[in-house]
Amino acid sequence: GDSVTQMEGPVTLSEEAFLTINCTYTATGYPSLFWYVQYPGEGLQLLLKATKADDKGSNKGFEATYRKETTSFHLEKGSVQVSDSAVYFCALSRQDDMRFGAGTRLTVKP
Amino acid sequence: DTAVSQTPKYLVTQMGNDKSIKCEQNLGHDTMYWYKQDSKKFLKIMFSYNNKELIINETVPNRFSPKSPDKAHLNLHINSLELGDSAVYFCASGLGVRHTEAFFGQGTRLTVV
Numbered sequence: 001g002d003s004v005t006q007m008e009g010p011v012t013l014s015e016e017a018f019l020t021i022n023c024t025y026t027a028t029g030y031p032s033l034f035w036y037v038q039y040p041g042e043g044l045q046l047l048l049k050a051t052k053a054d055d056k057g058s059n060k061g062f063e064a065t066y067r068k069e070t071t072s073f074h075l076e077k078g079s080v081q082v083s084d085s086a087v088y089f090c091a092l093s094r095q096d097d098m099r100f101g102a103g104t105r106l107t108v109k110p
Numbered sequence: 111d112t113a114v115s116q117t118p119k120y121l122v123t124q125m126g127n128d129k130s131i132k133c134e135q136n137l138g139h140d141t142m143y144w145y146k147q148d149s150k151k152f153l154k155i156m157f158s159y160n161n162k163e164l165i166i167n168e169t170v171p172n173r174f175s176p177k178s179p180d181k182a183h184l185n186l187h188i189n190s191l192e193l194g195d196s197a198v199y200f201c202a203s204g205l206g207v208r209h210t211e212a213f214f215g216q217g218t219r220l221t222v223v
Contacts, residue, residue, distance in 0.1 A: 043214035051209035096165040103151040
């Protein structure tokens with residue numbers, strides 16, 4: 001079945017460092033891909049998405065590109081802030097079915 | 111206006127009890143989901159409903175019974191609670207179309223003692 005694999009955390013960075021969180025997927029056909037963020041004590045919020053190969057999703061300085069040839073959707077940010085500390089989830093979606101990776105906890109230190 | 115609302119936010123109960131978690135969405139979505147998040151933050155889909163019809167039942171024990179009285183509500187009833195049921199349960203809704211996102215509730219932290 002469809003699945004998502006994320007790099008294991010936790011990830012700890014200093015403010016203004018470069019961030020990469022790896023995500024690969026296994027799916028038949030052409031799912032849509034998403035990154036969600038979960039701040040402490042809250043539900044998941046959509047961060048960005050891409051619906052077809054070579055699409056780039058971006059939001060709040062975060063970017064991810066849908067790479068069909070490598071079945072990947074890595075999350076990047078050029079300069080992280082303390083406020084980016086959260087758990088990040090990669091997800092794929094088909095009709096009525098959305099699957100998540102295990103989540104990667106990011107801590108950014110001043 | 112809360113888009114996806116769950117109640118209660120916290121639930122502490124003893125083993126063997128029966129409890130329900132309610133979920134309502136006011137987004138007009140056809141699809142609703144229940145997810146379980148364990149202590150390591152792993153998020154696992156439990157159920158998916160489209161317009162009150164069960165679409166996905168992901169190897170969940172039959173002690174868990176979702177109920178969808180209408181497409182805006184998807185309640186989760188749990189019988190004979192066990193310690194391993196302790197987790198955060200999230201309700202979500204979406205259009206159920208491949209390229210659209212799901213909207214999540216705030217979660218219900220269930221603690222079984």
